[in-house]
Amino acid sequence: MIDKNFNELIEKSIKNFWDYVSLQNYEGKSLKYSEVASYIKYFHKIFKDLGIKREDKIALLGPNSVNWAIVYISVVTYGATIVPILKDFHLQDIEHILNHSDSKMFFCPSKTYKKIDEDDIKKLELIFSLDNFSLLSFKNKKSRKVYEKYSNFDKNLSPGSFSFNKKITNDQTAVLVYTSGTTGFSKGVMLDYNSLIANILYAQNNIELKPKHRVLSFLPLAHAYGCAFDFLFPFTVGVEITFLSMIPSPKILLKAFNDVKPQLINMVPLIIEKMYKKKIKPKLEKGILGVLTNIPLVKKGIYKKIVSQLENAFGGEFINLVIGGAPLDPQIEDFFKKIGLTFSVGYGMTECAPLIAYDQPETHKTASVGKVIDYLDLKIDSADPENQVGEILVRGENVMKGYYKNEKATKEVFTDDGWMKTGDLGILDSDGYLFIKGRRKNMILGPSGQNIYPEEIENKLNNMDFIEESIVFGEENYIYALVYPDYDKLDEIDDYSLDPQEYLTAKMEENRKKINKILPNYSHLKEIKLHPESFEKTPTKKIKRYLYKNY
Template sequence: MENNDRFLGLIESSIHANWEKPVFSDYNGSTLLFKDFAQKIAELHIIFETINVQKGDKIALCGRNCTNWAVTFFASMSYGAIVTTILHDFDGESIHNIVNHCDAKVFFVGEHVWDKVDPLKIPHVETIIAVEDYAIQKSRSQKLNQVCDNLAIVFKEKYPKGFLPSDLKFHQEQPEELALINYTSGTTSKPKGVMIPYRSLWSNTKFAIESIEFVKAGDGIVSMLPMAHMYGLAFEILLSVAKGCHVHFLTRLPSPQIIMNAFEKIKPTLIIAVPLIIEKIIISRVFTELNKQPTKTLIKIPIIREKIFAKVKDKLISVFGGHIIEIVVGGAALDTEVGKFLSRIRFPYTVGYGMTECGPLISYDYWETYRAASCGKPVDRMEVKIDSPDPQNITGEIVVRGTNTMLGYYKNPEATAEVLGADGWLRTGDLGVMDESQYIYIKGRCKTMILGPSGQNIYPEEIEQLLNNTSYVAESLIVERDGKLHALIFPDHDAINALHSKESVDNLLKSEIVNVNKRLPRYSQIIDYTIRAEEFDKTPKRSIKRFLYK
């Protein structure tokens, strides 16, 4: 196959074309050129050869966004290994579950994750390497330390003329070949790993290259979203590397001030964002000012209103660095009022739709033709239909089919069969309609999954299982209230009475929630709770009737 028809071919071609341009920078840190990127990949390949990594072996990767995370990701795939990406804010138990479940042979771990990892609980991992400096934390290879200590010498022996563009040799993948496993969750002992084939990575990246034409080689991109999440990975990283852009990693928790400073310094033309970032700026800064006098009165006068809106738009463009051509919002629903306002002032934003199982793209539209409240139109090589007798007017489940879809869930044929039919149609679990021009409008979710503030997938059943396994909770239900997780709890009164304690039920449950939260990522922690006097209503199968509780 031609390079243009292969994902790794797109990356290889971009490295050749942009050899002397910058590719990655850590926040206030060092910068790699594309040629340095290529050499670091080759150095990791030497390490993989030393520890006998074979094509198809699994390499797990868990750490905060940084240059070495990206280098490790591309080095693993270009070697022919299968990457398993893990969100760094998972708790230790979840990380152990995932590393074991995916059969990882090598584990690259970030310094902020290392404190949560117990090597004894991942016994099948042969090698553990620190992401930040590639220091060896565990190895069964006697030769590895020797090679790493003398890597510059070993590298020079292999490439005596220095590393040249002609030395760049990537794995020749097949479209249906498994490229990476992305875990949407890991809290239970049966985590769900989405198997993304190379055709999906190629199709998503190819579409982004062709549809986001204004992004040029050398443009700066701010990486705010976790690379272990497909949304951030696909469009802040894969697109950027394939286009020859310069990615800037914030490398720390991205506070609003750090993000704004980065925009001002880097002046990106494209921003990939989750709704929370946009909503905070509009609601706290713009709506507050527009509701003050005399602006609140003046805005009712058409001519003055247009001038005010023009100034607001210019100010927003400036907030995002001054050179922004488009902001793509995804990962969760954008506040309706915010969306209407942005469309009203002709701010260059659009809303895309996708899911991890599609690597992630399902729909998108350029901001100038984007229809407010929609999430765009089906992307190239993807079909979308609404499982409804009248798809334009009657809400039904959104089902999709095409090049972007996953192979299935790793070692979980039952879960795969529930969503992926033999005919290739994937049930998204989302409800929506599609108009005559194929714009998709999401109306809700028929799954129980809750989307976190930064687009993370939150599975309430997993939190409920942890709660129900505590001493004083008989039943629980996790619901979303005002954007936060709220637990409805029916206490185990028998256990509480047997305790013969003067401690109140409220304090006992509060203590249980504190302990459960310690086992959960920050974005899926319980913020508040309500104690129920009666059991939940149930179906004949004894399942809680979720639709009765909000």
């Protein structure tokens, strides 16, 4: 166990940055660290009088917001277990999680409450509105009286008088995160305080952020990546965190970047990949810019201008751009490194809260996800980890305790000597850099037993003409791709006699022949099928492959 205490980190931050702005909604209300302290004390009193005990579950659902952050920090500093639920889950999945987690309290938007059938949720005692903290539902009169008793905040708090009464131990379960809402497939990941502390301390030592710096939180806070690096870590160093509650369309996101001007930006690959494919690549492939990039001295100036435009698009003041949550396209990564954009790549999973590997922009190796973090051990389950692909195994301070009420799944994911199987495949070079090859469950077995990694084929496909995104499947020696076309590019063709379906079908056949020339024979594509709409994705914008297996 780490010798630091979570509550001490939070308390120290609040006291040190008492009068600094801490949390604010984009174009909305803001709170100082001192005001956050008042909310924490307020909820601690309510929890205590309602009989909330160590590791009792309190569920939380809603968009990124000041109120979401207040509830989260109040619950975990009290010693109860927070159950963050992604707001995109279907109603039946939300009700399933509330039941499976044994949640006693639930904070949610009022509109969500109106849809819930409380009779189906057995242990739930109170429901609060996340909009304004009003009491929406209670099962006994005592709950109502407790709520009314603490209608006013303690306005006499000072840095000297503020402290947490409870001593939290690092082995307690702080967070219960559900990797899926679907009934029958839910896995509640139990993360202890040690896991949170490991991620916070690693970030403090490796990612540059200073008091009064700014962060724009637009990744889902209910996901481990957004929660750790857009919220918990920045909170501990006196940063001003702005929450973007609406769905971040490119237009909204660019405006928010310009207004907030963040020093740290955490994002998933899809965002920056789209910027490259829609804005940068077309200009470099056509017209005068495409010609000028063949002249070395001129090319350097063009690249410098592209970097400047990208930096301005991100607000113009960012120190580090961290890309994680899903694999970054190697060709796009190589381009951004070539032009001199400052960014770093990380790798993690919910079961590690989330970080497993990371490296600084200056030393990061292209196509790798960095080196294993200080608090973990990592190994490749193969006879030759540098050359032979194997499953990535980890153990250490920020590995989960297990899956809640699921001993079978917990036993399956851990080896007898305590290593956790990530389900990812990779190699580890002599310098300790980790290279991800794909997911174990996605791997296709070739006709003579060769390992085929569909993600590698997809990366190549996604950089070809008229392809927005793709999924590669294989069955009985038949490998095919499912493609969502780039309809924006199709719209640019000024030919009214064109049959879109016929044109795209012909283009996909050209792409199939082109990619097969650079693929080994055993991984050749037999067919490219068109999919009419964008693929459904997870909160970190990974495609939900299982939905399209039998398309």
